[in-house]
Amino acid sequence: MRRSLLVLLSLLQIALLLCLSGCWDRREINELAVISALGVDKEDDIWKITAEVFQPTTGGGEDGSAGGGGGSSKRQVWIAQGRDYTILGALREMALKVPRRVYAAHTSAILIGEEVARQGILEFLDLWERDSEARINTEILACRGKAEEIIIGSQGGLEKSVGLELSGLKRFAPVNGHSTILSVHEFIAFLGQKGADPFTGVVELRTVPSISTAGGGKSSGSTAQALRLKGLALFRDDKLMGFADPTESRGILAIQGKIASTILHVQATVDENQKDNTVALEVNKLKKQIKIEENEGQPIIKIKITAEMGLAEQAYHGDLMQADDIRFLERQAATVISNEVEKAIQLTKNLGLDPCGFGEIMRRQKPKLWEQLEKNWPEGLRDIDVSLDSQARVRYSALTGLPPIEKR
Amino acid sequence: MRSFFSRLLRRPRPRHNLATDIPAQEVLSFLSQVSLPQKSADVVQAIEEVLGNSNDLITREIKISGTSLSIAYINGLVDKKLVKVLLESLLLKRPLVEQAGLSLDANIDRWHQMGLPLGQIKVVKNLSEVITGLLNGNTCLVGDGWSQALLADTEGWEKRAITEPQTSTVVRGPREGFVENMRTNTALIRRRLRHPNLRVEELVVGDISNTSVSILYLEGIANSKIVAEVRERIKRIKIDGVLEGHYVESMIEDNPYSPFPQVWTTERPDTVAADLLEGRVAILTDGTPFALTVPLRFAALLQSPEDYYQRWSLSLYLRPFRYLGLGITAFLPALYVAITTYHQEMLPTPLLISILMQRERVPYPAVVEALVMQITFEILLEAGARLPRALGQAIGIVGALVIGDAAVRAGLVSPAMVIVISATAIASFTFPSFDLTNTVRLIRIPMILLAAVLGLFGLFSGLIVMMIHLVNLRSFGIPYLQGMAPFSLSDQKDYLMRAPWWKMRTRPELSSKKDIIRQAPDQGPKPPGDERGRGPSSMENQAPKKKDNQQVFKTKVKRTDRQANRKGQQEGKK
Numbered sequence: 001m002r003r004s005l006l007v008l009l010s011l012l013q014i015a016l017l018l019c020l021s022g023c024w025d026r027r028e029i030n031e032l033a034v035i036s037a038l039g040v041d042k043e044d045d046i047w048k049i050t051a052e053v054f055q056p057t058t059g060g061g062e063d064g065s066a067g068g069g070g071g072s073s074k075r076q077v078w079i080a081q082g083r084d085y086t087i088l089g090a091l092r093e094m095a096l097k098v099p100r101r102v103y104a105a106h107t108s109a110i111l112i113g114e115e116v117a118r119q120g121i122l123e124f125l126d127l128w129e130r131d132s133e134a135r136i137n138t139e140i141l142a143c144r145g146k147a148e149e150i151i152i153g154s155q156g157g158l159e160k161s162v163g164l165e166l167s168g169l170k171r172f173a174p175v176n177g178h179s180t181i182l183s184v185h186e187f188i189a190f191l192g193q194k195g196a197d198p199f200t201g202v203v204e205l206r207t208v209p210s211i212s213t214a215g216g217g218k219s220s221g222s223t224a225q226a227l228r229l230k231g232l233a234l235f236r237d238d239k240l241m242g243f244a245d246p247t248e249s250r251g252i253l254a255i256q257g258k259i260a261s262t263i264l265h266v267q268a269t270v271d272e273n274q275k276d277n278t279v280a281l282e283v284n285k286l287k288k289q290i291k292i293e294e295n296e297g298q299p300i301i302k303i304k305i306t307a308e309m310g311l312a313e314q315a316y317h318g319d320l321m322q323a324d325d326i327r328f329l330e331r332q333a334a335t336v337i338s339n340e341v342e343k344a345i346q347l348t349k350n351l352g353l354d355p356c357g358f359g360e361i362m363r364r365q366k367p368k369l370w371e372q373l374e375k376n377w378p379e380g381l382r383d384i385d386v387s388l389d390s391q392a393r394v395r396y397s398a399l400t401g402l403p404p405i406e407k408r
Numbered sequence: 409m410r411s412f413f414s415r416l417l418r419r420p421r422p423r424h425n426l427a428t429d430i431p432a433q434e435v436l437s438f439l440s441q442v443s444l445p446q447k448s449a450d451v452v453q454a455i456e457e458v459l460g461n462s463n464d465l466i467t468r469e470i471k472i473s474g475t476s477l478s479i480a481y482i483n484g485l486v487d488k489k490l491v492k493v494l495l496e497s498l499l500l501k502r503p504l505v506e507q508a509g510l511s512l513d514a515n516i517d518r519w520h521q522m523g524l525p526l527g528q529i530k531v532v533k534n535l536s537e538v539i540t541g542l543l544n545g546n547t548c549l550v551g552d553g554w555s556q557a558l559l560a561d562t563e564g565w566e567k568r569a570i571t572e573p574q575t576s577t578v579v580r581g582p583r584e585g586f587v588e589n590m591r592t593n594t595a596l597i598r599r600r601l602r603h604p605n606l607r608v609e610e611l612v613v614g615d616i617s618n619t620s621v622s623i624l625y626l627e628g629i630a631n632s633k634i635v636a637e638v639r640e641r642i643k644r645i646k647i648d649g650v651l652e653g654h655y656v657e658s659m660i661e662d663n664p665y666s667p668f669p670q671v672w673t674t675e676r677p678d679t680v681a682a683d684l685l686e687g688r689v690a691i692l693t694d695g696t697p698f699a700l701t702v703p704l705r706f707a708a709l710l711q712s713p714e715d716y717y718q719r720w721s722l723s724l725y726l727r728p729f730r731y732l733g734l735g736i737t738a739f740l741p742a743l744y745v746a747i748t749t750y751h752q753e754m755l756p757t758p759l760l761i762s763i764l765m766q767r768e769r770v771p772y773p774a775v776v777e778a779l780v781m782q783i784t785f786e787i788l789l790e791a792g793a794r795l796p797r798a799l800g801q802a803i804g805i806v807g808a809l810v811i812g813d814a815a816v817r818a819g820l821v822s823p824a825m826v827i828v829i830s831a832t833a834i835a836s837f838t839f840p841s842f843d844l845t846n847t848v849r850l851i852r853i854p855m856i857l858l859a860a861v862l863g864l865f866g867l868f869s870g871l872i873v874m875m876i877h878l879v880n881l882r883s884f885g886i887p888y889l890q891g892m893a894p895f896s897l898s899d900q901k902d903y904l905m906r907a908p909w910w911k912m913r914t915r916p917e918l919s920s921k922k923d924i925i926r927q928a929p930d931q932g933p934k935p936p937g938d939e940r941g942r943g944p945s946s947m948e949n950q951a952p953k954k955k956d957n958q959q960v961f962k963t964k965v966k967r968t969d970r971q972a973n974r975k976g977q978q979e980g981k982k
Contacts, residue, residue: 007665014854025863028774029748030767034760054761056768105753106760135753164757 030056033100036077036163039147040087040124041113049090050148051080051102052162076160079152087127104131108163109139110184111147111203117233117240125191125238128184136185139170141203142233142240149205156208156224166203169229173201177262177283178246179229180253191237194374195359198235199252202243203227234353236378242351244344251344254305254337255356257288264309264392266332268316268325279320281333282312282398290358292365298384299369301358305337305390310398317405326394333392345386354378433615433648440536444557448478448550451538451557455480455548458539465542468495472502477551485545487564490526494547494560497525516554524549528561540618567592573675575842581717585675590620590694596677597624601684605629611642613656613693617649621656624680624690629915631687634884638689638702653696660691660702662882667850669843670883672704679713685926686915689884703886705916706878707903710734712840720908727905733838736831738848741778742859742867744828748774750863762824769819775860777821781829782853784811789833890917908932 039050055078080102082093094102110128112121128134143150151162159165170181181201190198210224232249234242244252253259264281268274285308293300311329314320320329348355359377363370373380430438439458444451452467459465467480477498481491501523520531530546532538538548538557545563550556570592573585586593594608605627613621621642625635641660650656657671658664671691674680675698680690683701691700710730715723747754748763755763770777788807795803812830815821832852836845851874858866881888891899896917901907910931914924 026749026860027752028767029752029760029764030770032752032764034752034764036757054764056761056764103752106757108757133753160761167757 027101027103031100032103033078033080033098034103035107036161037109037111037151037166038104038107039111039113039151040116040121041146041148042116042119043083046083046085047087047090047116048081048083048148049087049094050151051082051091051094052151053078053080053098053102054161075155075157075162077162081148087124104133105135107134107138108161109141109166109181111141111143111150111162112240113147114142114144114240115146117142117235120238122191122238125184125188129188136188137183139166139181140184140187141166141181141201142243143203144243150203150227153205153225154227156210156226162227165227169201169227173229174258174260175262177253177259178250179231180258181229190235193357193360195354195361195363195370195377196357197237197241197353197355197378199232199244199355200235201229202231202233204230232355234348234351234355236353241353242347244347244355247340248344248347251340251342252348252355254286254341255288255290255303255344257286259283259286262286263312264333264336266329266336268314268318268320268329270328274316276315276317278315279311279329280313281309281329281392281394283307283309290361292358292362292369294366294369299362299366299373301361301384301386303341303386303388305341305388307333307337307390307392308395309333309392310396311394312398314399314403317403319402319406321397329394330392333394334390337390337392338388341388341390345388348378349382352379352382354381358384436536436540436615436618438536439539440534442535443533444535444538444550444555446553446555448476448552448554451550452478452480454535455538455542458535459542470495470498470502472498472505475552477549479547479549480542481547481562482542482545485543485565486547486562487545490560490562490564491547493525494549494562497523516551516556516558519549519551519558524558524560526560526562530559530561532557532559543618570596575675576679576713576840578712578714578717581714582676582678584677586677586692586697586699588695588697590622590692593677593692593697593699594622594624597680597684597690600677600681601626606684609639611639613642613645613647614650615646615648617651619650620694621650622692624684624692626684626687629685629687630689634703634886635689637884638691642691650693651695653691653693653698653700656691656693657700662884666877666881667847668706668878668881668888669709669841669847670702670704670881670888672701672708672841673698673843674701674713675699676713682713682716703883704888705883705886705890706888707891709841709844710839711902711906715906716909720906723906730838730840731904733835734844734848736835737833737838737845738851739855739867739871740832740835741782741828741852742855742870743864744825745774745778745856746859746863746867749860763822766822766824770822771819773860774825775856777825778829778856778860779853781811781821781825782832782856785829785833786849 033051033053035051036054037052039052041048041050055076057076080094080098082090082097084090084093091102091104110124112124116124128138129136154162154165157165159168166181173179173181179201182198187198187200190196204227205225206228207223208226210222231246232244232252233240234244250259250262262283264283266279266281267277268279269277271277285306287306289304289306291302291304293302311320318325320326345356354377358381359370359373362373435458442454445454449469452469456465456467462482464483465480466483467478470477470479479491479494479498516531520529530541532541533556538559541559542548545561545565546559547562549558549560567589568587570584570587572583584596586596598606598608603626607623607625607627609623611621611623613619623635623638623642638660642656645656645659647655647659653673657673661670663670672683672688677699680699680701684690688701688703691702693700710727715727748767752760767774772780788803788811792800792803811821812826816823816826836848839845851870855867855870858870860866862869878889879887879893887894890896891903898914899916901912902916910927913926913929915926917924
C-alpha cells in the first residue's frame with residue numbers, strides 16, 4: 001500500500017516536472033547570436049557597443065553583411081550595434097535589431113575605443129567582471145581611434161571573425177615580444193594594485209593586398225584591411241594615458257617578464273664597413289630580478305636581466321660560434337637589451353606611469369619605504385634612480401652545421 | 409475423487425473426467441493418493457485414463473507363463489534403443505521361465521535387484537510417480553501382483569548439440585555453451601569442477617510444466633545461508649509453468665521493480681564454474697540454455713569471461729573502456745542536450761560555432777532531435793531483432809542511409825546528434841552482459857528528459873537518484889555495489905581492474921566466508937632458488953586472519969536473515 005503510494009507520488013512528481021517547461025534558462029544553440037568581438041565606444045555620454053556576431057552559415061563563401069572588402073578569406077560575421085546611457089542598455093538595445101538572443105559568454109576580445117579609454121573604462125570592466133554571462137578571460141585591447149571602425153573595417157583576416165583572430169594573436173604574440181594582450185581578469189588584477197599600472201596591446205588596421213576570388217578572375221590592385229598588434233597602451237587605473245612603440249613595449253615586457261621569445265639584432269663584426277653584417281639572436285629565456293635598495297632614505301631600483309639566446313640567423317658568412325665571436329655577440333646583445341629597457345623606463349617616467357610594477361615590488365620588499373612613497377605614486381617614480389644590469393648568454397647556435405661557405 | 413478410486417476398482421460408477429473434475433494444478437497431488445492396483449492391465453488402463461488416451465503413450469503386454477507383464481512409455485521421450493534392450497531382456501526370460509514351468513516372479517525387489525539391464529531402475533508405489541516418470545522419459549514396467557511399478561530410465565529425446573554460446577563469444581576461452589537439456593548442463597559444470605563438494609540439488613517448479621530447477625554450489629565454499637535462501641525462494645514459487653530461466657529469476661529477485669538485473673545470466677559453463685569457485689550459487693532451469701548465478705554484484709556486469717583468459721595487462725587496459733562505455737551510453741545524449749540548451753558557455757568557441765552551424769537548419773529543439781533519434785534507433789534495433797536473418801542487411805542499409813545521411817541532408821537532425829546517438833549505440837554493446845545493455849536503454853530517455861528540463865542539474869539529480877538506488881539494492885542480501893559500497897580493499901583486485909591470477913589469493917568478500925583462500929601465496933615471478941609459495945602445504949600455513957573474516961561473516965549473515973524475515977512477512981501479508 002505504502003509502496004504503491006510512493007511509486008504513484010514519484011510518478012506524479014516526474015509528470016509535474018515535465019510540465020515545468022518554463023525553464024527560463026533554456027536556449028537552443030541556434031537561437032543565439034554568439035558575440036565574437038565587442039567594440040566599446042562612447043559618444044557624448046552615450047555608450048556605443050559594436051558586436052561582431054557569428055553568422056551561422058552552413059558553407060563558406062557567403063557574404064557577411066558587413067563584408068565588402070575582399071580579404072583572402074571571408075569573415076562569417078554580422079555586425080550589430082546598440083547605443084544607450086549604460087552598457088547593458090546598449091546591449092539590450094541590440095535586441096531590437098538582432099533576431100536572436102545576444103550571447104556574450106563566447107566573446108573572445110573586447111576592443112576599447114581610444115576616446116572612451118581616455119575617459120575611463122571602470123564601468124565596463126566592473127560589468128564584465130561581475131555579470132554572470134560575461135567571462136573574465138575575454139581579451140581586452142586598446143586601439144587608436146574608434147573600436148567600431150576596427151571591427152567593421154577589418155575584413156581581410158585569416159580567421160572567421162575578428163574575435164577568433166585576436167585570440168590567435170594572444171596565443172602567438174609572445175613569440176615576438178613586441179606586444180601582448182591581457183585578459184579582462186589580468187587587467188583587473190592591475191587595478192587592485194596601487195603600485196602597478198595596467199597595460200594591454202594596441203590593435204590597429206593595416207592595409208593588405210586583397211586577392212579576391214569572387215567573380216572568377218583575380219582582381220588586382222584592390223586592398224583590404226586587416227588587424228595588427230602594435231605596441232602597448234599604457235593606463236593609469238582605468239584611464240588610457242599613452243602608447244608605447246614596439247621597442248619601448250619590449251622593454252616594458254622584459255621588466256614584466258612577459259616575453260616568451262624574441263629576436264635581437266646585433267652586428268657580427270666590429271668592422272663598420274663590412275656589408276651584410278647583421279645577426280639575429282633568438283632569446284629563449286629572459287629572467288629578470290628586481291631589487292629595491294635603500295640609500296639614505298632614497299630608494300634605488302636595481303634591475304638585473306639575464307637573457308639566454310641562440311644564434312638564429314646570420315648574414316655574415318663566417319663561423320660565429322667561436323668563443324671570441326660569442327663574447328662579442330653577447331656584449332652587443334646586453335647593450336641592446338639595456339637600451340630598450342632604458343627607453344621603456346624613460347617613457348614611463350615621462351608619462352608618470354608604472355606599468356613595470358616597481359611600486360608593487362617596493363611594497364613587498366620595502367613596505368615602510370612604500371608607505372612614504374605611496375601617496376605620490378606613480379609620479380614619484382620620476383625621482384627614483386634605476387640601475388640596470390643586463391647580461392646575455394649565447395648558449396648555442398640554433399642553426400645546424402656550418403655556413404655553406406665555411407665548408408669550402 | 410472417490411468415484412475415480414471406485415472405477416479403478418471396477419465398480420460401475422458414472423464416468424468422470426479427471427481433467428474437468430479436478431483443477432489441473434492438483435492432479436498430481438491427487439494421483440499421489442492413488443495406490444497401484446494388483447493387475448498390470450489395470451495399471452496400464454489407469455495410466456491411459458490419466459493421460460486421456462494420448463496418442464503418444466505406447467503400452468505393451470507380455471504374457472509369461474500366464475502372468476502378464478506390461479510396459480508403458482511415451483513415444484518421443486524415450487530412447488528406442490534402450491526400450492528395445494529392455495524388451496529383449498524380458499523376452500529372453502520367457503523361454504527360460506516357461507521351460508522350467510515356473511510362474512513369473514512376483515517379487516518386485518528381485519526384479520529390481522537383478523532383472524533388468526539398465527542403469528537406473530526405481531520402484532514406485534503410486535500413480536503420481538508413475539505418471540511423472542513417464543513424462544520424464546522413463547519406461548514403466550508393471551507385473552501382475554506387484555502393486556508397485558518399476559521405472560527404468562530410458563530418457564532420450566531429441567537434444568540440441570552443444571554449440572558455441574551465441575551471446576558471449578570469446579576469442580580465447582572455451583567454446584562450449586549450455587543447451588536446453590539440464591542434465592547436459594550439469595555435466596558441463598561437473599566436468600569443470602571435479603570435486604565431491606559440488607552439490608546439485610534438484611527442485612521441481614511449475615504445477616503444470618513440472619520443470620526441474622537445479623541449485624548448484626560448492627559445499628564449504630558457498631555461504632550456506634545464501635544457499636538456504638536460494639532454496640527457500642525457489643521453493644516459494646507457485647506458478648503453472650516455467651518455460652525459461654527468467655521465470656525463476658524474476659520470482660527470486662530482491663527488488664523486482666529495479667531496472668538493474670540482480671541475477672547474473674550466462675550461457676557459458678566456464679563462467680558458472682568460476683562463479684561457483686567464488687562461492688556463488690548457480691541455478692539451472694530445464695529447457696533453458698542460460699544459467700543464473702547469485703548473488704550478483706554490479707561489477708560483474710562489466711566483466712567478460714575473456715578478462716580471465718587473456719593476459720591480465722590487457723584486461724586491466726580494457727576494463728576502463730567498459731566503464732567509459734557505460735557512461736557514454738547512459739549519459740552522453742543527456743549531456744549533449746543539457747550542454748547545448750543550457751550551458752553553451754561550457755563548449756569551446758570553435759565547437760560552439762560548429763554546432764551552431766550544424767543546428768542552423770534543424771527546426772526542432774535539441775531534445776526533440778535527441779528523442780527522435782533515440783526512438784528511431786530503438787525501433788531499428790527492435791526491427792533488426794525480429795527480422796528474418798536474410799532481411800537484416802536491408803535494415804542496416806536503410807538505417808545507415810536514412811538516418812545517417814538523408815535525415816541530415818533533409819535538415820531533420822544535425823550531424824552532431826547523429827554522432828552522439830551512434831556513439832551511444834555503439835558504446836551500449838561494450839558490456840559483456842546484455843542485461844546491462846537493456847537496463848541502460850531504459851534509463852537513457854528519462855535522463856534525456858531530465859537534462860532537457862533542468863540541464864546539468866537535472867542530469868545530476870538523475871544520476872544521484874540512480875546511485876542511491878544502486879547503493880540500496882541487494883542481491884540475495886549482498887550489497888549490489890559490494891567492493892565499492894561497502895568498500896573492500898581486497899575486492900579491488902577484481903573490480904575496476906583485474907590483478908594477475910597469482911595475486912588473486914582470496915575469494916570475493918561476503919559471497920563466501922568459510923574458505924576464502926584460493927591459492928598458495930607468493931606465486932608471482934621470482935628469481936630461481938626462492939622457494940616461497942612453492943611448497944604443497946604453504947596454502948594452509950599462511951591462511952591469514954581467519955578469525956576476522958568469520959566475524960565479518962556473522963554480521964553480514966544477520967542482514968541476510970533480516971531480509972529473509974522481511975520477505976516472509978510480506979508473503980504473510982498477502
